[in-house]
Amino acid sequence: xxxxxxxxxxxxxxxxxxxxxxxxxxxxxxxxxxxxxxxxxxxxxxxxxxxxxxxxxxxxxxxxxxxxxxxxxxxxxxxxxxxxxxxxxxxxxxxxxxxxxxxxxxxxxxxxxxxxxxxxxxxxxxxxxxxxxxxxxxxxxxxxxxxxxxxxxxxxxxxxxxxxxxxxxxxxxxxxxxxxxxxxxxxxxxxxxxxxxxxxxxxxxxxxxxxxxxxxxxxxxxxxxxxxxxxxxxxxxxxxxxxxxxxxxxxxxxxxxxxxxxxxxxxxxxxxxxxxxxxxxxxxxxxxxxxxxxxxxxxxxxxxxxxxxxxxxxxxxxxxxxxxxxxxxxxxxxxxxxxxxxxxxxxxxxxxxxxxxxxxxxxxxxxxxxxxxxxxxxxxxxxxxxxxxxxxxxxxxxxxxxxxxxxxxxxxxxxxxxxxxxxxxx
Amino acid sequence: xxxxxxxxxxxxxxxxxxxxxxxxxxxxxxxxxxxxxxxxxxxxxxxxxxxxxxxxxxxxxxxxxxxxxxxxxxxxxxxxxxxxxxxxxxxxxxxxxxxxxxxxxxxxxxxxxxxxxxxxxxxxxxxxxxxxxxxxxxxxxxxxxxxxxxxxxxxxxxxxxxxxxxxxxxxxxxxxxxxxxxxxxxxxxxxxxxxxxxxxxxxxxxxxxxxxxxxxxxxxxxxxxxxxxxxxxxxxxxxxxxxxxxxxxxxxxxxxxxxxxxxxxxxxxxxxxxxxxxxxxxxxxxxxxxxxxxxxxxxxxxxxxxxxxxxxxxxxxxxxxxxxxxxxxxxxxxxxxxxxxxxxxxxxxxxxxxxxxxxxxxxxxxxxxxxxxxxxxxxxxxxxxxxxxxxxxxxxxxxxxxxxxxxxxxxxxxxxxxxxxxxxxx
Numbered sequence: 001x002x003x004x005x006x007x008x009x010x011x012x013x014x015x016x017x018x019x020x021x022x023x024x025x026x027x028x029x030x031x032x033x034x035x036x037x038x039x040x041x042x043x044x045x046x047x048x049x050x051x052x053x054x055x056x057x058x059x060x061x062x063x064x065x066x067x068x069x070x071x072x073x074x075x076x077x078x079x080x081x082x083x084x085x086x087x088x089x090x091x092x093x094x095x096x097x098x099x100x101x102x103x104x105x106x107x108x109x110x111x112x113x114x115x116x117x118x119x120x121x122x123x124x125x126x127x128x129x130x131x132x133x134x135x136x137x138x139x140x141x142x143x144x145x146x147x148x149x150x151x152x153x154x155x156x157x158x159x160x161x162x163x164x165x166x167x168x169x170x171x172x173x174x175x176x177x178x179x180x181x182x183x184x185x186x187x188x189x190x191x192x193x194x195x196x197x198x199x200x201x202x203x204x205x206x207x208x209x210x211x212x213x214x215x216x217x218x219x220x221x222x223x224x225x226x227x228x229x230x231x232x233x234x235x236x237x238x239x240x241x242x243x244x245x246x247x248x249x250x251x252x253x254x255x256x257x258x259x260x261x262x263x264x265x266x267x268x269x270x271x272x273x274x275x276x277x278x279x280x281x282x283x284x285x286x287x288x289x290x291x292x293x294x295x296x297x298x299x300x301x302x303x304x305x306x307x308x309x310x311x312x313x314x315x316x317x318x319x320x321x322x323x324x325x326x327x328x329x330x331x332x333x334x335x336x337x338x339x340x341x342x343x344x345x346x347x348x349x350x351x352x353x354x355x356x357x358x359x360x361x362x363x364x365x366x367x368x369x370x371x372x373x374x375x376x377x378x379x380x381x382x383x384x385x386x387x388x389x390x391x392x393x394x395x396x397x398x399x400x401x402x403x404x405x406x407x408x409x410x411x412x413x414x415x416x417x418x419x420x421x422x423x424x425x426x
Numbered sequence: 427x428x429x430x431x432x433x434x435x436x437x438x439x440x441x442x443x444x445x446x447x448x449x450x451x452x453x454x455x456x457x458x459x460x461x462x463x464x465x466x467x468x469x470x471x472x473x474x475x476x477x478x479x480x481x482x483x484x485x486x487x488x489x490x491x492x493x494x495x496x497x498x499x500x501x502x503x504x505x506x507x508x509x510x511x512x513x514x515x516x517x518x519x520x521x522x523x524x525x526x527x528x529x530x531x532x533x534x535x536x537x538x539x540x541x542x543x544x545x546x547x548x549x550x551x552x553x554x555x556x557x558x559x560x561x562x563x564x565x566x567x568x569x570x571x572x573x574x575x576x577x578x579x580x581x582x583x584x585x586x587x588x589x590x591x592x593x594x595x596x597x598x599x600x601x602x603x604x605x606x607x608x609x610x611x612x613x614x615x616x617x618x619x620x621x622x623x624x625x626x627x628x629x630x631x632x633x634x635x636x637x638x639x640x641x642x643x644x645x646x647x648x649x650x651x652x653x654x655x656x657x658x659x660x661x662x663x664x665x666x667x668x669x670x671x672x673x674x675x676x677x678x679x680x681x682x683x684x685x686x687x688x689x690x691x692x693x694x695x696x697x698x699x700x701x702x703x704x705x706x707x708x709x710x711x712x713x714x715x716x717x718x719x720x721x722x723x724x725x726x727x728x729x730x731x732x733x734x735x736x737x738x739x740x741x742x743x744x745x746x747x748x749x750x751x752x753x754x755x756x757x758x759x760x761x762x763x764x765x766x767x768x769x770x771x772x773x774x775x776x777x778x779x780x781x782x783x784x785x786x787x788x789x790x791x792x793x794x795x796x797x798x799x800x801x802x803x804x805x806x807x808x809x810x811x812x813x814x815x816x817x818x819x820x821x822x823x824x825x826x827x828x829x830x831x832x833x834x835x836x837x838x839x840x841x842x843x844x845x846x847x848x849x850x851x852x
Contacts, residue, residue: 016479016482016483019483020483050502053502054505054509056442057442057446057449057506057513058513059513061509062508062509062512064519065506065508065509065512065520066505066509068501068504068505068520069501069502069505072498072502072505073498075494075495075497075498075501076476076479076495076498078494079491079492079494080479080480080483080491080495082488082494083480083484083487083488083491083492083495084483084484086484086488086491087483087484087486093490093491094491094494099570144525145525
């Protein structure tokens, strides 16, 4: 008997039929003797429909009101799910983020969880009932107003609640079978991973893998919550995200594969600041200006200075969504930075190879570059962490690059696995 | 400068366009120098759609979850309205029933307001902002769970809030121009009343007039809150519901009209318990059984006992919706009551003539019966209060009866008034 936190995304509770299927699954876990806490997202497209309504009313909705509006979505799905479970003869009660004790800061629209005090959830579980909790929301204790957690917020709610309840596992139900070695829509032979470490999952999420958001994985790692990513449409085992050192039944350390997977990201753009005087402090000034516009940058390359002119070029990548903010800020500061031209390029792609085994296996980057070279793919930028190598390519050669690297590192599946893949809920 | 509580029903906020129109109205009142608190219902058919979703999930939704589900409706409308007002340059914040301090008992689905502590609303108004409050909902302080107030609940929220805030007036915006001397769908010459007393409005509401629910009028009378019923689709003055004694500008008592209006009700049925032994205690036993089934009865008639048999017939009216409950209970107790037969008739109609002036003007009932007799309408049952006379007729002669009485008491409009009439929100 275990305490299980289950999280179901929007596509898993899209309509009455789906809600009844989820209810059956919850009731089965309960009848198998487990204590069950369920975190639920809004039904299907509810959130988009509410955003659309807000936009019909005003082009600039105040964020406090936007959060009140959006939290209506989980209120609907959570109460319907509680009813559906109740209908199967299992007692269930639903709770808002506030009632579940999810305390956040006051950054409406992208609040961070600062504490979870789930006394009502504990009481409910102790009474033998299933507790259903609204994902994606919390309360700002200063004003007692509701807040939302931003994209992937329900996953974060589930992991935070699992940590506070000291749950045995946090099951994230989604519309894919688990975490894959690459996006199966690009690499047909991608394999589902049985397990992946927190660090690897963090790098995958930061590099464009959409199955879990970064903040959720950070939370799981910090509180050591085992996360089981699995499909709500099958009973297959998914991917266990857990700490690195694992022992098998004989007490031996299980050997880690060198490479976990290949992630890709099409959402970045590249800005090149050309003709920057090659004197100390100029690069710092550029990144100050960009940071001042609230834009996070990812990779940076500085060209070797042309001795004749004393000028250099600095390129960096950033989320394409922030492109106009960053170029506007730089153009405004052109006089004091003193560059000659600004180039903006949103036709780039980023490929990242992630694996904890890189630490102890030299030669991974050499093999990566060789594979890309053989496939005739040009590398424009490179960045590395201890367990990741990322390269920027042209956007239109990204798919080929992912396939070439996947094959070169022998990640291709040899079995004829049935693979399900799609987007995830929030 | 006054403190105004405005309430907008579901049809007034049915879509983004309507919400923007309401926002404009609120902003105008604010710019005219008034403090404004707005109570809002769920948008258009939202509540029905949510009930439909619940029924798709389970035939017997637990009432606690049903209330959580339904309160999502006001959450959506209140935040959208706050956004729309904000967009007009007027600061506005929305609050749930709980945040507005609406404390109820724990009768989920039909909770009664037991206290209103609107400190957050007072603070908001004091800051010069408009406060938007979700109607129809409150919080059960024992469990901190949300409750709903049942039909007409948003009107009750508005009046309760107006009482707690000591507002100068509570404006109930609806899709009709005010309270009419009769339903204009039946009586084309019905007139809008400029004012009506609490007592008269109570009798009208209890007798089938749909414009305000009974509980809301009771609350207004108890706390002496002037209620202005008016259309959200025009700027015309509506009907002021207020206490009876009114003085004009010269300090003279304004004369009351004898009759306020004619209400009708098609929602009742009649049960006749035939062949009841005419001995003490039998009638009491019948009404004990009916009350035990949770059914409220309205009018009662006992026939004169036939001396030969020592048996009598007892007829009473009740909401037709409770018909099967009442007949089942009576049939179950037939042995101990000892009646011979039960007749159920749901083809009756009830007409009620309401007017505070009846107290001092004899002859009203004689005039009523004469008018019905002239129109060849048979009276099956009669009941009276100090300011009301009700009669039961055949359902198919009810419209004729209403028109005949309306004309006999000279209530017909002589002007060519444009009349708007329809249902009300919840």
